[in-house]
Amino acid sequence: MKTKLILIVSMLTLAPQVYAKKNCTSEPKSKWMNESDFKAQMIKKGYKIRKFKQPGTCYEIYGQNPKGEKVEVYFNPVTAEVVKSEIDD
Template structure:
């Protein structure tokens, strides 16, 4: 019977970690968003290699590597390209 509390704890942990996974980007009208091609070019000019680029809610999100070769997941503001959230492999 100890299995149920353990499973409930694991589920709660999974839900909590999923809730913190997204970034809270400012909502801008689509007409004000930086063009995806321009955003990619600017990000690459900063030394990142982009493996995957996507729109996640109100953010641009990349998966790739930084100039040190470490894996990154970064969320950018769609208008200013400011970094909203960044996770770098240790």
């Protein structure tokens, strides 16, 4: 019983973190970098874009970083700064 309670409390504690949306900017879309300009800038920096998405307030790419590692990266669409980067194994 105690183990189940610990498991439930752990799941409830972690749930908001799992489902929280990324907040990359609070700027209006009118200030966002054009998607094609953004992609061109990332390619120039050495990223290889396999898939591009625009979830919520972020630009997101799946592909390879300049080191050739397989990545998922969230960017601020105004500044093109990396907000979060995950390297896939």
